[in-house]
Amino acid sequence: MRQAVYLGMTLFLATESVFFFMLLLAFVYFRQASHGAPDLPLHLAVISTASVLTSCFAMSRARAGKTASQARVWIGAAALFGLIFLLAQWRAYAVLLRDGVTISESLFGTSFFTLTGMHLMNVIAGVLLLAGLDRLAPGNLTALRAAAMFWYFLGAVWCVIFVVVYLGIRV
């Protein structure tokens, strides 16, 4: 059964990868096709990246946790840094909207908000999953590891977004 759960999660993440790849491709295509891109709040993206990495580290400690209560603490930490990530993203959106970068203002805005918005919705689902994990499957190591796979995956997607969307523009 453990094997089945990991395989199932792997296939689900394969689906998610294709989904994000297509949105990222649209973003890159429109960035090539249009000229210029707005200034993005890089400092907020750096904070986001740092909280993602910290959160993934906490998740790895949770997986390694010897007792259920240890694991619970680390999962809580992972969820907390997930929340910090969400706050940083919310702030970044506010800054962009203030500067007049909206989803309908340009193709950049269109593809940027769609890509990051879909990632954000996944992160919200991930935070809720982490918060509820102990209720849904108390002490279930397989469930914890599967949740960790999902969480690392979202971290990895963010890192790609950070490199392609935030750094790609600056270079």
Added chain:
Amino acid sequence: MVWGLLFHPQSPETEAIASLLADVLVLSAAVFSLVAALVVASLVRPRRARGEPEGRRILDAKAARARIEAIWTCVTVIVLGGLFLLTVRAMAKIDAPLEPGTAPDLVVTGHQWWWEAQYPNGVVTTGEIHIPAGHRLLVRIDSADVIHDFWVPQLARKMDAVPGLDGYIWLEANKPGRYQGMCSEFCGAQHAWMHFVIIADSEADFSSWLKSQAQPATQPSGSAASEGARLFLEKKCGDCHAIAGTAAKGGNGPDLTHVLSREFLGAGIARNTPETVALWLTNPQAAKPGNRMPDPHLSDAEASALAAYLGTLK
């Protein structure tokens, strides 16, 4: 007018397509006959004698099986390879290469639900497109709204009219005649009535047609027609329709400068008769359900004045 392309291609391009199509159909018939023969053979084969162990033969003959499979696969690959070469050859003939920067001889724009053609000398016509027979024209295909597809089965390949993307085709008719065309990409409510006609003229006929189309609209004579000309602007018809030589310069609807010279109205839905014109003026949605023309809310007197005016636009 003969419909259908298979038996009556009327240009070098469609002749190439028709001959390739004939090859494909013959090949398909051959392959189908082969499969059907195998099926029939297995149906009429005498039933194997009882007692012979079922389903063993194949297991016994692995080597033979691999050989048969290899042969079948190779034959398929060779046949398809040949078909691919024919395909590439025909494509080169139909989509002959284009010097970069060549100006098109004709620009055709798809609208919901009618076709506009623009000539280099500025003549604009709707739905009935004249070309000189025997000349290969470069046509640019555009769209003003959604995706349409420009298709004259007997004369040319079809080409999607995609907003923001220019498509080019070669359009040619071996001899004078009328060739039916239609929109071939679903484009909304009246996709069915988005016909057009390519009218291939002799050289002399074509240049005299072009010259007459280049004339501005006839000045209205008589009180009803003059009243109609005034109403045309007052009722804002000119916001969508252009009439050369007047203040009406709209581009969303068909150019009406020479509307009387057309055989059909509404992209093929009805003949161009006074009754049709009256219906368009008084109840456009009845003339062509779903079309983009707003009801101008005319009184009977206004409608007949406008009809009188349109009746002068030869």
Added chain:
Amino acid sequence: MSVGNWITRVDHKHVGLFYILSALAFFLVGGMEAMALRAQLAMPNLKLLTPDQYNQIFTMHGTTMIFLVVTPVLIGFGIYLVPLMIGASEMVFPRLNALSFWLQLAGGLLLYLSFATGQAPAAGWFSYAPLSEKPFSPGKGSDYWAFALLLISAAMIIAAINLAVTVATARAPGMTMRRVPLFVWMTFVNSLMIVFALPVLDASLVMLLADRLLHARFFDAAHGGSPLLWQHYFWIFGHPQVYIMILPAFGMISEIIPVFSRNAIFGYTSAALSTVAIAFLSYGVWVHHMFAVALGTTFISVFAAASMLIAVPTGVKIFNWAATMLGGSLRLTTSMLFAVAFLLEFTIGGLSGVAFATVPVDWELTDTYFVVAHIHYVLFGGTIFALFAATYYWFPKMTGRMLDEKLGRLHFWLVVIGFNGTFFVHHILGLLGMPRRIYTYGDIPWWGPLNLISTVSAAVLVLGILLFCTNLVVSLQLGAVSGDDPWDAWTLEWAASSPPARNNFAEIPVVRSRRPLWDLKHPDAADWLLEETPVQGGD
């Protein structure tokens, strides 16, 4: 049994039957829509439907048949049969399995809710932008369409993951991947295709909804967006989807033809490998839906070559089936009749597919009735015929009763005559220049009579399908009791009782060859005694 009890069942056999029955219901709805379309086209200039009604109905017909009938019914047969065929007692995730069905049904109901608002989607089943964008489709129809497809794709992905993981991890001892029945192979490959293709549709739908609801600009050419982006994305999903709708049917035929030919399948390995080849190639042929777009000759040639190449593994399959029949001794049950007819009808559909890979032919015939003929020969002559064969074959396993053979034969002939009469003339109409999706046509030589033939034949087809439904209902009550193994078949589902018990098998069988039941029934002539290089049991 209370309703609550009934809908919370998670047994894979119940979920599979839910899928199959709901698909049957939607099949009848989609069929009525088709009849409405055929009635409107029966003669020139008819006014039975308004243009807008016609466009809504053909959009609903296409969307229904593809997303609510063919795809889910194949998944349903997979969910019912795969655990039985691999000697498992259940799918690995039974509750997710039930969830997938209810999501699927919710998607279907949401789609049909659009009728209640008076605005069904009317932009066609592939909803090309910008026609599907707000300015050109201002009603709510396209929103219903997009949300319904999102639900359905979620259902498909969940079911596919479940099937793939079940095949990968729940096989009986000795059932290696070189021994699983071909239906299982094809369902497995199919599930992986769903996992990789459906998210592309999801991405496209999210972009369309962003445009429609949030005023984004993805497909808005006037603001720098790209209508072609929709086409590329939709067909990157759409062409694998075409194979998602046929591969499991190939699997069914690969089970049925050998049993009724009393002969093991000719070329098990090539049948399985050609499926994998089709799966890979199907991701590299999408542009053949866009040959009429100005994309450049070289670019188009590459996709033409790939599209022709995909005919090779498909041809291998046809040959495998024909050779199996040729080497065997046929029993012409109704199921086998449909399988044989499948072979011929699908060959026609496959060949007209090759015609569209021949680019200049596509430049004339795409978006004409020739395409309508092609898709129906593949989807109806192919998949639906295979599904009729499968129903006659597995109905006894599912219910414990045989379907009536006399009614079955009548059903068969009505369907064969009705189907070919309806759709063969569409080839000719295409060659005569009739574009698809037109709500009416003028008085053009031959169009009227050919369309009338098509409409009359469609009525015959409907009669055949009603007879099939009658057969289902009558045989369920009065059919001969079938026993566990009425066809003297070889795969494990026939080792279970009919209908199978809750956990399928009292005892998990040990598998030593591709035909475990044959081995059991003929210990002296067991396949595994004959295999030159016996595959070791276990993984």
